[in-house]
Amino acid sequence: MTTAHEAPETQHRRAHKSRAQLADGREIIFFDDAPRTRTVQDRREITRPEGGNEMRYDPLLREWVAIAAARQHRTHLPSSDQCPLCPTTEDRASEVPQAEYDVVVFENRFPSFRGDVPVPGDFLSTTTAAAESAGIRQHGSGRCEVVCFTDDHTSQLAQVSAERMRTVVDAWADRSEAMLAEPGVEQVYCFENRGEEIGVTLHHPHGQIYGYPFITPRTRTLLESAADYRERRGADLFADILAAEVSDGRRIVARTEHWTAFIPAWARWPVELHIYPHRAVERLPELTGAERDDFAALYLDLLQRGDQLFDGPLPYISGWQQAPASAEPGLMRLHLQLFSIRRAENKLKFLAGSESGMGVFINDIAPEDMARRLVDLGAGSADADAAGADSAEPSTDAEPPIDAEPPTDAEPHTEETR
Structure with a gap:
């Protein structure tokens, strides 16, 4: 059993953060619209899927390609009663060991990028022509997280309240700051894929956060x-x-x-x-x-x-x-x-x-x-x-304040609680 510790409330902050661990050691972080204390107990007997992460360098396009074989076995379009992103119930344990939640972020069980060894900045100058032309290989690095926008399986991000959307923005910002401090992360990308036409494998309203070990x-x-x-x-x-x-x-x-x-x-x-x-x-x-x-x-x-x-x-x-x-x-x-x-x-x-x-x-x-x-x-x-009650109608004739000085009420930055 893990007690998720609530982060100290920060002025101007709406999202209230608490963190814990899943049964296989992955981190899970709750972002709540209002302060609360959570007790997290992941009763599953699970381990991380086998299959390492690797990166290979394409010398023609000068780009990295991730090889993540374990992703081939990830959950694909399950029925609603088997959704791994819905809250845990008495009958079924999911990826979120709570009866309800507002916004939750956790490490992806099937990550595209995983590892804490950064890509050396001089990797091209420290290898041979033969190695480069064959495709340089690098151990996997970086971090991938899942962001669930709501515990309502049948909803969509467009349907949440303005308060919940602000909590999502706070979660994006919080995880961007934390990931950029990781040794194996160079760039952070918060994104959402929506719709089977795009290729989503889970219908529950969610997005992802990728911590790439290189500049994309x-x-x-x-x-x-x-x-x-x-x-x-x-x-x-x-x-x-x-x-x-x-x-x-x-x-x-x-x-x-x-x-x-x-x-x-x-x-x-x-x-x-x-x-x-x-x-x-x-x-x-x-x-x-x-x-x-x-x-x-x-x-x-x-x-x-x-x-x-x-x-x-x-x-x-x-x-x-x-x-x-x-x-x-x-x-x-x-x-x-x-x-x-x-x-x-x-x-x-x-x-x-x-x-x-x-x-x-x-x-x-x-x-x-x-x-x-x-x-x-x-x-x-x-x-x-x-x-929002104060939103103005769209306009194309009034100049916006571009590149103004930062407001004086900017939020203070605080260290994450561990």
């Missing part, structure tokens, strides 16, 4: 682009993109005091939303309480609009881009990207020859048209509780 290809390109732009233009690429979208206005979907949601002019996907903070923030833990509250209301509004686009819940991938641990300060701006492969009620966007074979995307819907559809869906249709 997409982020590496973003950083290189931002550095090149700063050298050539003497300016911040992300700030200029936001200012350009605000000036144009046609692709702005929604704006609040602290955030702007837009579809970029170069959108690859039929539905592709980018959500930028107006302040130059690099990572989730840096967000203030006001920024977190504002995002929670805006995000729920956008998710609800997405579900009205077609004839059912929108399948999507949504994730946070944030600065890696070793990134040069000032290059990256925190932002969220949400995209969907749905392009019509009965049509999906498949990554076929050009996209999969050559990496060249072809979008069937003009970004301006999709932005207009999402704007129209938001006109008076958002639920007042989910959108």
